[in-house]
Amino acid sequence: MSQARDHGDAHRPTRPFGKRETGSRTQARRRGAAHLAAGTPVLPVLIVSVIVFVDLFGGAGTIWLPLLAAGPALAATTNGPRGVLCVGLLAAALGTALGTRDGVHDRDLVAVLSAVVTVTLASALASALRGRRERVLADVRSVAEAAQHALLKPVPETVGPFRVAVRYSAAAAEARIGGDLYALVPTPYGVRLIVGDVRGKGLPAVGTAALVVGVFREAAYDEPDLLAVVGRIERSLARNLGGDDFVTAVVVGHPRPGHLEVVNCGHAPPLLVRASGGIEALEPTRPAPPLGLRALSGEAPGLHVQPFAEGDQLLLYTDGVTEARDHGRAFYPLAEGLARHVSDEPARTLDALHDELLAHVGGRLHDDAALLLLRRTAQPAPEPAVAEPPSHAADTPGRGRACPANACGSPLPDQV
Template structure:
């Protein structure tokens, strides 16, 4: 879990951490007493600037300005008590005022920047979640869990994608990976997800659905991009049709890694017999889409993932051994599998991925009729 620094909202309710305010106030008192007790030729009043400077690290501009004003008042009070009101003392007071105002202004700018950044992040999170909607925990007879680990700092999603759509006879799922990173990859992922959600209800057969998705991606890539040139790229994807009343699952794979199935404490990959090329390679291929069928019995668990999982390397350059790790966790629920997998994957790479990674775990929880 990545932790973000917290700053108290100026003017908001005090918290336990506000007890730290006693430190700069205590410094003001200590410096004031020391200044009174020391000889006049050893002025300690300029040290009072430490109090507002320290306050600016953990408080907002209002408290920082208040502590600065207290520091100035303390220095003036010490000068009056000691009878030191010459030009040198006045210069010290003016210097303290100037520095306190400067520190308070910088604290205000920092707090304003933090608030703007928090607002931008909130909007960004809403926009990203609108593109990649969280999957429900239950879809028909399926228990579902999913996770997305974004490689880019402060991002929730990137070029990986997944979605699920209910049909009259079952559930259709897609998982994919867009070539590239950044906003372009997110835009391509959003387009494919929109095309899938719109067509999954209407296309009766998977090959027909895949042809529609291919056409949508190709049309998008043909549009002029930045610089006036058409976009270049492709998307690996796998689409599955999981019926409610039959254990036979249909799958079409377009250059995507094969899913894993956990059955009777055994883990097996489900490679496509005749995989199609990735979506978007319109000018290079005229793809045919072949349907692979496999059984998903009650209690079986199916794991879908992107290549960011199996291509994750540790400090020695070793790839993440997905099949080996999953085999260690038999008889596990989808949420537990996804949680353990994410923790184990991040431990493998030392806490930071170099590529986005997405996983979906589904389990049939009732016998097919």
């Protein structure tokens, strides 16, 4: 959710229009200043200036002149080809002036300038190749961003009777998506959601996660029974996964007010936070194997019905959260952290949990981590039915017309 490659930013309250406009201008100025600083070869020019200063006041000769090539070489790491050539031209001009001033032999001066020119041209080529790789990487990141939105769609703040928040972080440094998955969809049978963890990492895990989420979204709309939804996912994985691959998952449904249905397939138990206080883990009544391994064990998952009153909260997570270790190899105590940071705002709770989790591991997770928290809000009362006003035509006696809504119990004169 690093998004963190985080999908929770949309849940935060927006600022007033005036403040947001001012903030946008400030950010634009900062970006412009940062871009100018990145495009200006400040450090390479500083290196060249130091070499000139040392040559002027530390002793003349050809000892310091070859070091002028360090300027364009360093510029290649931070600037484009134009910046490299500018630094190289500056170094060559200063080298010529210093060599003439110090009375350097022409042959030695030509050798120094040839080295500076050669390094400058090679550095400009390296800078061009680096810029090309950066553009390719930017394109790959944009594709990964699109894949993330297609696979892990942003969850709205309110879904049915729930307030929802999600935080997701991929372990790979430049990744947007990983092997953890989540989905939440409103269906004709109530709100349904899934949180899971694919065995393995990398592109194969992403492909499996996409398969699970796609089957879940389709089956959640089609199947009235939550166990039938899990069965559809199991059959799809059995056809497409290898013998050693599997997915741990928790599937939750809200078929009627005040109750949740939970199916746990080898996943970490969700944490239930009661409105009255207290946190408990919803251990499965009948342990079941992960998705994709039912054929090997023959065990089918069971359906656990859990009361879920107004104000109760349910936290679903992956093992990247509970297995996160600090420098002393201690696991992150999720239940204790949830007890410290729980609030009536799921987004605020997950923000605090995510920040504490990153602080626990020292700033970077080594496994994909997903957190999904939903809170039951007050069920909106149905609006009372409004009776239609009586028609004026009904007040006029006429053949075959009755009183409005059969209000009068006697027939009209023409029916006597």
